[in-house]
Amino acid sequence: MVISCENDLTKEHPTEHSSSDLEHHSVNEETPYSPTFLQRYKTLCDDIHHIQMIEYEQSLISERIIRIDAEKQQLEQLLEIIRSSKTNDKKKTSKSHPRSSKHVHFKSKLN
Known part of the structure; x- marks a missing residue:
């Protein structure tokens, strides 16, 4: 017999029975x-x-874990972009200012 929990058996059939039923x-x-x-x-x-x-x-x-993982991947990608752009900025800065390398060289002679 299949019983659905949505059907309340007690409403359809009260638990009060005659003495013969109880026996x-x-x-x-x-x-x-x-x-x-x-x-x-x-x-x-x-x-x-x-x-x-x-x-x-x-x-x-x-579902929340999946959304968090996706957000984490996006943040890691952004962090990598920021790191690579800082590295590129440092390379551009040292090439655009040749004096900075001479300045370091000059300091090394003093020591």
């Missing part, structure tokens, strides 16, 4: 509307709902 249920606890079965059913539905919530939260976390 029958105590012999066979697996009847669909016995108190034991209903309690197990409710517990199972609660567990299923809890698992679904955990799975949903995990999917949100996974």
Whole structure:
């Protein structure tokens, strides 16, 4: 028998039974509307709902991790561009100012 947690069995069939029903249920606890079965059913539905919530939260976390990784890659690319542009600026600066190399050479003679 397939039972959907969305259908509340207690609303359709109250747990109050005649004494003959209770005797029958105590012999066979697996009847669909016995108190034991209903309690197990409710517990199972609660567990299923809890698992679904955990799975949903995990999917949100996974999506967030993917977005963070993409942002991290973009930032690393920008950092690499900045580093390479600073290296290029230093090369241009030393070529455009030939005195700077003479100045360093002059200092080395003093020592």
